[in-house]
Amino acid sequence: xxxxxxxxxxxxxxxxxxxxxIVGALFAFWYLMTEPILISPESAKNTAxxxxxxxxxxxxxxxxxxxxxxxxxxxxxxxxxLLAFAVGSVLGLGVGLWLALSPTASALAxxxxxxxxxxxxxxxxxxxxxxxxxxxxxxxxxxxxxxxxIVFFNVYQGVKEVSPVVLANARMLGASxxxxxxxxxxxxxxxxxxxxxxxxxxxAFVGAVVGEYLGSAKxxxxxxxxxxxxxxxxxxxxxxxxxxxxxxxxxxxxxxxESRLLVWRPTTAExxxx
Amino acid sequence: MAEPALAFDRVTCAxxxxxxxxxxxxxxxxxxxxxxxxFVSVVGPTGCGKSTLLNVAAGLLEPSSGEVRIDGVxxxxxxxxxGYMFQSEALMPWRSALSNVTAGLQxxxxxxxxxxxxxxxxxxxVGLAGFESRYPHQLSxxxxxxxxxxxxxxxxxxxxxxxxxxxALDIQTRQLMENELLDLWAANRKSVLFxxxxxxxxxxxxxxxxxxSAGPATHPLGEFVIDLPRPxxxxxxxxxxxxxELHEAIWRVLKDEVLKGYAQxxx
Numbered sequence: 001x002x003x004x005x006x007x008x009x010x011x012x013x014x015x016x017x018x019x020x021x022i023v024g025a026l027f028a029f030w031y032l033m034t035e036p037i038l039i040s041p042e043s044a045k046n047t048a049x050x051x052x053x054x055x056x057x058x059x060x061x062x063x064x065x066x067x068x069x070x071x072x073x074x075x076x077x078x079x080x081x082l083l084a085f086a087v088g089s090v091l092g093l094g095v096g097l098w099l100a101l102s103p104t105a106s107a108l109a110x111x112x113x114x115x116x117x118x119x120x121x122x123x124x125x126x127x128x129x130x131x132x133x134x135x136x137x138x139x140x141x142x143x144x145x146x147x148x149x150i151v152f153f154n155v156y157q158g159v160k161e162v163s164p165v166v167l168a169n170a171r172m173l174g175a176s177x178x179x180x181x182x183x184x185x186x187x188x189x190x191x192x193x194x195x196x197x198x199x200x201x202x203x204a205f206v207g208a209v210v211g212e213y214l215g216s217a218k219x220x221x222x223x224x225x226x227x228x229x230x231x232x233x234x235x236x237x238x239x240x241x242x243x244x245x246x247x248x249x250x251x252x253x254x255x256x257x258e259s260r261l262l263v264w265r266p267t268t269a270e271x272x273x274x
Numbered sequence: 275m276a277e278p279a280l281a282f283d284r285v286t287c288a289x290x291x292x293x294x295x296x297x298x299x300x301x302x303x304x305x306x307x308x309x310x311x312x313f314v315s316v317v318g319p320t321g322c323g324k325s326t327l328l329n330v331a332a333g334l335l336e337p338s339s340g341e342v343r344i345d346g347v348x349x350x351x352x353x354x355x356x357g358y359m360f361q362s363e364a365l366m367p368w369r370s371a372l373s374n375v376t377a378g379l380q381x382x383x384x385x386x387x388x389x390x391x392x393x394x395x396x397x398x399x400v401g402l403a404g405f406e407s408r409y410p411h412q413l414s415x416x417x418x419x420x421x422x423x424x425x426x427x428x429x430x431x432x433x434x435x436x437x438x439x440x441x442a443l444d445i446q447t448r449q450l451m452e453n454e455l456l457d458l459w460a461a462n463r464k465s466v467l468f469x470x471x472x473x474x475x476x477x478x479x480x481x482x483x484x485x486x487s488a489g490p491a492t493h494p495l496g497e498f499v500i501d502l503p504r505p506x507x508x509x510x511x512x513x514x515x516x517x518x519e520l521h522e523a524i525w526r527v528l529k530d531e532v533l534k535g536y537a538q539x540x541x
Contacts, residue, residue: 168334169364171352173378173429183377187368264368264409 030054052233060238074246076218080136080208081250084143085201089193091144092151097181097189099152100159113152121145125214134216143207150200151193158192159185194261197254205247220246277346278307279433279465280331285340287326300326302491303340306484308433311463315476317528318486319535324469325361327492328437331467332358344433357431359422359439365410371397371421372406378429396424400454416447423451427458434459434466441470452479452508460505473528477520478508485527488535496527 034053036044064070099106099113125142132138162184170184193200212221220243227235287301300323308314318324329335331342333353342349344356365374375393380386397406400420410418419439426434440448456479459466470476476483477500484497502516511517 163363165360165362165364166366168329168332169358169360169425170366170377170381171334172332172356172358173425174354174381175377176381179381183380184366187366191368264370264411 027054049231050233052237056234057238057241060235061242064238064242070220070223070242073218073220073223074242076136077205077208077212077220077243077246080139080143080211080219081201081204083136083140084207085147085204087140088144088147088204089151089200092148093155093189093193095148096152096155097159097185100156100189101181101185113149117149117153122210125211128211129215139208139211139216139219142211143204146203146207147200150196150203154192154196155189158189161192162188191262191265194258197258198251201250201254202247205250209243276310277343279310279312279345280467281305281307281343281346282327282331283341283343285327285330285337285342287323287330287335288338299491300489301330301337302493304493305340306494306497308465308467310465312482313459313466313468313480314482314484315468315470315480316484316486317470317473317476317524318492319488319528319532320471321539322486322489322531322535323492324471324486325437328358328435328467328469331433332356332435334358353433355431356433356435357426357429359426359434359436361438361441363410363418365418365421365425367410370407370409371402371413371417374410374421375424375428378425382429392428393424396428397421399458400424416443416451419443419451420454423455423458430462432464434464436466436468438470440475441472448475449509455479456504456506456508473521473524474512475508477502477517477524478506478511483520483524485524485531488531488538495531498524 030051031054032038034044034048034051039047099109122142124145125138128138128141132141167180167184170180175183208219209221212219213225216222216225220239224236224239227233227239282304285301285304286299288297288299290297304327306314316324316327326335330337331349331353333342333349333351333356342353344353366377369377372390372393375396376384376386376389379389379392384392394403394406397403400423402417402420402424405413405417410421413421419442422439440451443451452475468476468479473483480500482497482499485495486492487495498520500520502511502514502520
């Protein structure tokens with residue numbers, strides 16, 4: 001065995017220490033640049049107006065969680081994200097399977113799919129606000145348009161990538177058309193959907209937050225919008241930090257679900273560490 | 275005489291050329307038969323349309339002209355009486371070994387509990403007891419072939435179509451699998467059409483060897499009855515004088531075709 005010290009890569013523990021140091025340094029720099037310690041009180045006032053103060057930001061976050069004021073907003077954002085993800089995935093799966101298995105339908109729909117995918121869909125948010133009001137529905141609608149295309153293209157690919165040999169084999173084993181759909185196309189397509197889980201959950205989250213930001217009465221995006229309206233930069237940054245932590249948690253949850261659903265997938269490292 | 279289990283009657287298969295202009299005739303006017311319980315191998319140079327013939331027999335491919343008869347009945351659609359073992363990986367990667375083997379039973383509506391029981395027995399028969407919950411990527415190439423064999427045989431097909439099933443295996447595993455195949459076949463004589471490019475494998479396994487011409491327009495050139503005694507051990511039988519004689523006789527016919535096929539593949 002080689003000594004750990006000669007390993008060109010950092011060990012996991014040291015890596016985490018360094019990563020924490022980088023965050024710490026950033027906060028220290030931020031603190032020094034917004035407090036009248038090294039710089040004049042006049043310029044500290046200026047920078048604090050534009051960048052906020054780290055301690056004030058931490059206090060806002062602390063108050064949010066201790067008073068519980070943030071929870072209904074987080075819950076609404078989470079609810080919008082999950083709804084957008086679920087509806088977008090089901091629609092994408094259905095339409096993807098349909099178009100992939102029907103050449104005529106796919107030839108007909110192709111230019112519209114391309115056009116709709118090319119369109120910057122965030123622009124639809126005002127229309128959705130008019131159609132569905134300022135509640136949950138308009139955010140879900142925006143998230144759905146974002147999630148749908150990711151899932152759709154993955155399902156489409158998944159169906160097209162079913163190995164012709166596996167397909168022929170299933171037919172020789174006596175699978176009917178319906179059974180091919182149920183036992184061959186669907187598992188193959190869903191495996192592609194699962195592998196795009198990170199992106200689609202992320203997009204659902206983006207849809208929810210952007211929707212809230214553009215007009216709403218609840219949600220973390222709404223908090224940020226309110227704070228921005230009164231130039232409360234500390235609260236804006238606090239909202240951004242909470243959203244980031246929330247997104248990381250979501251991503252972690254997805255990773256856990258993914259590894260349970262895709263056990264059959266070959267991974268590059270097959271051996272187990274002893 | 276009984277109807278042959280599988281009969282090709284003047285089968286021709288032509289494909290549109292990749293350019294779309296011309297046509298490529300893969301198989302031309304092929305006629306031969308496999309008797310009930312007979313083990314027939316087809317050998318031929320690479321790219322001669324061996325797999326095309328097998329796909330026609332399976333009903334996956336419709337011939338341009340001519341017909342295939344199964345027990346005297348012309349074949350339309352998928353050949354429900356045949357089991358097909360493919361050359362490349364055909365297992366469903368998202369299913370465990372056990373549920374790959376149960377797939378055929380599931381498609382035919384067998385109750386899950388009974389299917390699982392029979393599949394477990396079949397996995398044990400091909401030497402994979404204890405590997406039920408492994409996924410295909412967790413098995414070696416030889417093990418995957420065993421699963422595929424169990425998957426095909428569990429449906430008890432009257433006719434077995436095999437497309438170079440062991441060509442991807444190393445020589446030791448291959449001989450083991452060949453012996454296992456012969457054992458399973460001897461226990462329950464099915465008709466087998468076995469495609470290979472390996473003449474030794476063909477002679478060691480078969481009752482009859484059919485030699486195909488080089489493509490395009492492949493057709494049978496000759497057939498040889500293999501009168502070696504059974505049961506055989508594929509590794510030992512290669513040493514017998516009769517085996518060497520047969521090998522020489524068939525190779526004389528095959529050699530020119532192999533050279534032709536090689537010349538074409540270099541063009």
